[in-house]
Amino acid sequence: MSSADTAAAAGRLPGDPPGGRRAVLVWSIGVSVYFVAVIFRTSLGVAGLDAVQRFHINASALSTFSILQLLVYAGMQIPVGLMVDRLGTKRVLTLGVVLFTLGQLGFAFSSSYAMALVSRALLGCGDAMTFISVLRLGTRWFPARRGPLVAQLAGLVGMAGNLVSTLVLARLLHGVGWEAAFAGSALAGVAVLVLMLLFLKDHPEGFEPAPMPATHRGAAYVRAQIAAAWREPGTRLGLWVHFTTQFPAMVFLLLWGLPFLVQAQGLSRGTAGELLTLVVLSNMVIGLVYGQIVARHHAARLPLALGTVGTTATLWAMPVVWPGQSPMWLLVAMCVVLGACGPASMIGFDFARPANPPERQGTGSGIVNMGGFIASMTTLLAVGVLLDATGDNYRVAFSAVFVLQTAGVSQILRLRKRAARRERERLVASRVSSVHVPV
Known part of the structure; x- marks a missing residue:
């Protein structure tokens, strides 16, 4: 055999x-x-x-x-x-x-x-x-x-x-x-x-990667490697999926969640800390669910990502527009939904993985992983600047999230068909080549 x-x-x-x-x-x-x-x-x-x-x-x-x-x-x-x-x-x-x-x-x-x-x-x-x-x-x-x-x-x-x-x-x-x-x-x-x-x-015995040719060195090779990964629509789609899905939870957990819950929502530090912990717990549970769904139903990747963006935007907007302090059930729902941001961002890597050959996997993943962190940095800064400019008005400051989500979704919709077509071409090519593997 x-x-x-x-x-x-x-x-x-x-x-x-x-x-x-x-x-x-x-x-x-x-x-x-x-x-x-x-x-x-x-x-x-x-x-x-x-x-x-x-x-x-x-x-x-x-x-x-x-x-x-x-x-x-x-x-x-x-x-x-x-x-x-x-x-x-x-x-x-x-x-x-x-x-x-x-x-x-x-x-x-x-x-x-x-x-x-x-x-x-x-x-x-x-x-x-x-x-x-x-x-x-x-x-x-x-x-x-x-x-x-x-x-x-x-x-x-x-x-x-x-x-x-x-x-x-x-x-x-x-x-x-x-x-x-x-x-x-x-x-x-x-x-x-x-x-x-x-x-x-690095790898199991018998599955060593092919040795890298001596020509694969220097600045010219590095530029070619990055350019080749970027030309793949799946890499760019993965970046924008990561960009659009990850950053609301990052911004909330890393810096602005606690001040928002305490200053704008009037919660104690202890209660606010429990809600932040809820985001983490929700992330862990949803991550297992998303992983199983994507592994069994590859076509579910984009609906899951876009569904997470839409649900996150809705639950982020409700406390922002709610008159006065939001009810606890709404804040709990918001934190549970924010827990889906991390698992949804992981879907970005699943678009880049089939788009790049083994020798370019790290480069492709690196490009994708930039997305969410660029969005997080931009939003962290924007929220801080808007809070200073508006006298700590969280309604205005937290609205910065919607700008980046809109930009990200527009890019996802623009790239999705090209990425799907290219992925089908690669799958067909791999099946054809497997037929000619020598006995």
């Missing part, structure tokens, strides 16, 4: 890795790195008030931490994608762990605002290397049909890191103090680094 027949009998495409228990083990080590990275990324969300006191800064300076971190993260996505394609997962993840652990450790002992900014930038640089690497690890160890579920599970583990930051790090911070809490959490980075160096492998 040929390798193509063996793969077909197992429900795999020709050349697909077999998956199995070992794949789960190796992938779990990789995703644990992403888990720790998200804990470090979101740690400032529970330490904002402490940071104001420690560094003697105002709210605008505090928001600079988040914007700088996202700026570095987004700016690193294409370089990281190229690095993953060229160097492999293990090397890039190793560098990422070292950088984000040093960043967290530096933040623990920062005595000045400038030093703290440098530490957060370093953390953002290391964090930027994790998710693309984990996505690449999944494509190297699992069959293509498992791709959507594996990607959603990775996102779910990331949200679990957010939950740890919200529930555990917050208590440590107020129990043992700033330096002990942040320095102690940095030990998690050391732990995953050891695990990764000992047990992580």
Whole structure:
């Protein structure tokens, strides 16, 4: 029986890795790195008030931490994608762990605002290397049909890191103090680094990627790699899906959710924190559902993404236009729906994955991953500027979300037919080539 027949009998495409228990083990080590990275990324969300006191800064300076971190993260996505394609997962993840652990450790002992900014930038640089690497690890160890579920599970583990930051790090911070809490959490980075160096492998035996030709070097090759990924309609569609779906929840969780719930809605900090936790829990549950749906019904990708955008816009608008303070049921519904933003953004990678060959997967994923973070940075800044300009009028400031959603949806609708046609062409070509695989 040929390798193509063996793969077909197992429900795999020709050349697909077999998956199995070992794949789960190796992938779990990789995703644990992403888990720790998200804990470090979101740690400032529970330490904002402490940071104001420690560094003697105002709210605008505090928001600079988040914007700088996202700026570095987004700016690193294409370089990281190229690095993953060229160097492999293990090397890039190793560098990422070292950088984000040093960043967290530096933040623990920062005595000045400038030093703290440098530490957060370093953390953002290391964090930027994790998710693309984990996505690449999944494509190297699992069959293509498992791709959507594996990607959603990775996102779910990331949200679990957010939950740890919200529930555990917050208590440590107020129990043992700033330096002990942040320095102690940095030990998690050391732990995953050891695990990764000992047990992580880029791919299973017998599924090594083809060696990269010597001509695939230098600036000309880099430009060609980026241009080739960008020319694929699926890559651009994936970017705009990620752009349009992810950012409302990011903006709410990273910075503006707590002030909105406390200042505009009159809730206590404790109740507002519980609603933020609800967003995280909702994300974890919906991620599992979306992963199963997309894995079984590939045509559901775009309806799920657009449906999430429409529902998010509706539930975001209702508290904004509600006269006076919104009822609790509405705020709960809003937070539950915001939990779908992360899982919906993962669908973007499922448009880019079939659009790019294996040697360009990292580059394509890097382009897609820029989308949501660019939208998040833009909205974080726009909301802050509008709040300052209107005297903390959240109705006006939060309306900035609709501008970016409208822009994103228009691009999705423009690209959807071209991406679908190109994906069908690639699928037909892969089936034809599998017929000619030698016995």
